[in-house]
Amino acid sequence: MGSNSAAVSTIVQSWREHPPSSYSLKIQNFSQLEKSTASSDDKYQSRLFSSGGYNWRLIVYPKGNKKDNGSGFISMYVEIDSKSLMIFTPPTEVFAELRFFVYNKKENKYFTIQDVEVKRFNALKTVWGLQQVISSETFTNPENGYVFEGDQCEFGVDVIVAPPLTNWEILSFDEKLLNPKFSWNVKNFSTLKKHLYKSGSFSMGGRKWIIQLYPKGDSRAAGKWLSVFLCLADTDGDKPKADEKIFMQGHVRVLDPLGSNHVSRTLSAWYEESSTSWGWARTLPLTELRKVYLDKEDTLSVEIEFKVVSSTKYSPVI
Structure with missing residues (x-):
């Protein structure tokens, strides 16, 4: 998993009432998710979803991506389906803006975090994301509202694909x-x-x-x-x-x-x-x-x- 290596100044955090537009992943038992991923590769990959004419997966590391300086945090990434890149010859390059979401029941809003730099997906770089979305301590404390109603939680993402340049x-x-x-x-x-x-x-x-x-x-x-x-x-x-x-x-x-x-x-x-x-x-x-x-x-x-x-x-x- 490659590192985003984004400068702190490009990370923007905010709150939003509107749910994710591209994909939502609702977990019924977060503790069990932590256990299940710990026995494999520390991550959960969603099914494919479509956005901007391409197929993607949302990837969540419940205990953080240790290989990407994510220990002690929730890590979240987006991966483009490699088959989407092979539609054209030579393989396509896709530029996309990524926004990650974590639902907060207490606020009834989504904590939103993004790297404002548009990401380039290609055959050499199919995964982009944020290794430190929210600290595990903040996320797992029931008083903060991220984990609610018997260990439920929700993650999400917006993948905004930049269309090719046609007006110049x-x-x-x-x-x-x-x-x-x-x-x-x-x-x-x-x-x-x-x-x-x-x-x-x-x-x-x-x-x-x-x-x-x-x-x-x-x-x-x-x-x-x-x-x-x-x-x-x-x-x-x-x-x-x-x-x-x-x-x-x-x-x-x-x-x-x-x-x-x-x-x-x-x-x-x-x-x-x-x-x-x-x-x-x-x-x-x-x-x-x-x-x-x-x-x-x-x-x-x-x-x-x-x-x-x-x-x-x-x-x-x-």
Whole structure:
């Protein structure tokens, strides 16, 4: 029988009215149990019971497990049926939380003790438990209420099996983007009539993006500013799903055709289902734009340089 070797700080004791949920072992004559186990291997093993899809046994040492520093105490363990571990190849590992119970008739409650660390059951370690649940002196004193009505008592256990991990996400940030710049040349800028123009879509960081440009500003710019926004393309594979987030960091520039006085803004934003567009309503005053940022052919050049784009893998997929 292996030792639990748990630090004292991980052992929690409490009282509970609700009986054990996994298994209860009621003894009609505790003294006789002590005698019967002393003539064999000092322990009583319950029949198999099921919890969390696996089969288990409750093991009680009425006089303590001497091989596990349990002398002078009641020792209690849980053993997983080895056949339960052989259902899959390779053999299964099962993680479970264990709570042990001793009924107290006087309090009409269950003394509860557990090691709060979740235990790993596998082919090499099929037994976990507590070697010092309650002292024999405390337990056998009829005045304390653990032994009652002519030597009766009750032990129990909750085996709470942790289900396998099925919900997770992996967030990564791509800082080594291939061809991280995208340029859009808007021709005949001075004669543009529409309120909004959109670039063609382009790929970056596993997503498709577009630039939205308001030649005379959006509703917040009062017709005096150039408004520029970077948006996720409105296609099923690119717009964020419910509760999904995509981070983008980079620079948005209006290029000076002479190459010396670019207007550059740093964009750092999380894109999500309700926010697929980020940028500035007031990117550049139109008076300054007309003086400096149109080339001889009346073309305005806007550039996006990406530094980081995040991606997230989910299970299950949203």
